Amino acid sequence: MMSDLNTLTISEARDKLRAGEITSTELTEACLDQIEGAGALGAFVHDTPDLARAQAARADERLQGGEEAPAMCGIPLGIKDLFCTKGVASQAGSAILKGFKPEYESTVTQNLFDAGSVMLGKLNMDEFAMGSSNETSTYGNAVNPWRRGNDDAALTPGGSSGGSASAVAADLCLGATGTDTGGSIRQPAAFTGITGIKPTYGRCSRWGIVAFASSLDQAGPMTKSVRDAAIMLEAMSGYDPKDSTSANLPVPNFEAMLTGDIKGKVIGIPREYRMDGMSDEIEKLWADGTEMLKDAGAIIRDISLPHTKYALPTYYVIAPAEASSNLARYDGVRYGYRAKLAQGDGITEMYEKTRAEGFGPEVQRRVMVGTYVLSAGFYDAYYNRARKVRALIKRDFDEVFADGVDAILTPATPSAAFGLGEMAQADPVAMYLNDVFTVTVNLAGLPGISIPAGLDRQGLPLGLQLIGRPWEEGDLLNCAYALEAAAGFVAKPGKWW
């Protein structure tokens, strides 16, 4: 019997499962054990051990069958609470969905289950994926397994996929699903020293994922390595007629594209990402990453993406506008929470009280901002203008790709993980700045990957982001694979939980 099976990567576990050295049941029990002892991380919010054991037993049968089992067969995963999972609580981190147990399975989780994956439970997140620190969750904070040296202050794992990041970084599971609307996979991956990829918009079906901003939302994997990201992304992806924006394109074998050979690839370094007041550590990380890609044979080219500074304000029109429409469905009628009504209250009071009590402050704020920018008289000034600027942001990328750039290297975040509660007194816009390097990618619908590339002076992980051409996740993953090899990031958080 091997110890520490929970610390395996997906690719290592796959090889051992196929070779019959371990069983999915052993692997699953090792993870369940770890989860039980990791309450202090606040990562798992709904545990599903019975389901996990049943899925593991089925996976073990399949692994012993005549045909080679899929790569994800028997791999224990955590699932972000934003995914609807049949018969299992799916609350999107919100009180307004308390008690909601979907009657259906999201396409992405169904794809993973069809491939034989095991669900250990649901993972913490910011309410409706609105946040960058996991502090807006109805379940309370998820906590970063990393700490600043010997300081025991609790740090954020980032957000909105904070539970996913914390769980993978702490080896509670082999991989986790995340979703990314403005950076919600890549920022938490960077804060916790793991890998996270947001694929091209349309690569993963959005069906059964609680909607935040439909034109920006994409699911993706959060894993311990680039190879794992390639394996898991392939299993999550695919055309789905139930999502009208799902791309009817074949899904390549991403793992087979990991050659590590990036000779002659053109890597763009966008000058607009060099922000005023950028810390010297981030600047050095970025320069080091550039050097590593150059040493691996890539051609480095300075590029310009002139509308970068307008990405965040554009996002904070479009995302709230879409959210205000999507979240109109939470009315206390069909599912979730309904407020207790007073004598004489009518249906309007029911809506207003239910939404005031069920939504947290950040969600209320964004729904109301969205309502405002879509309201009569302001639609053109705000919403239509933002959609025009979005077209310009996308055009910036189109032009550099047309000029022969294969991928773009940027920092993933403006800083390392900050302390939980440290941003409490800041205005909402200060928190929004976390997404300054990631949000452009959602607005342009591109694939983007964050990989751990170094530690800061306090011993916290820092990430670099690579941005790829649409539908060329395989190429992007290969660039990330080369960077991962050069960076040689192997640090792990010391166990305190």
Next chain:
Amino acid sequence: MSIDLETAAKVAKLARIRVEPDALPALADEFNTILGFIEQLNEVDVDGIEPMVSVSPMRLARRADVVTDGDQQAAILSNAPDAREGFFAVPKVVE
């Protein structure tokens, strides 16, 4: 553009979120911070630019207008806070 208390109250009403009158000043302040941030977009020259409709240059998929599913009453009502006799139940709407 600055949001006053009356506008904040109107937006809350449109969003169907109850906001107590004593919470309106703080809400209006937050709106103004966020809208102040968004105002930067006025610097951008957007003449002749079409507003983006879809991020990938593909037409939205269409399907035949036919029934593909049904007989799901129990499943649909299973999560309702109040369901009676096969219907969602709400406070009286029409006197």
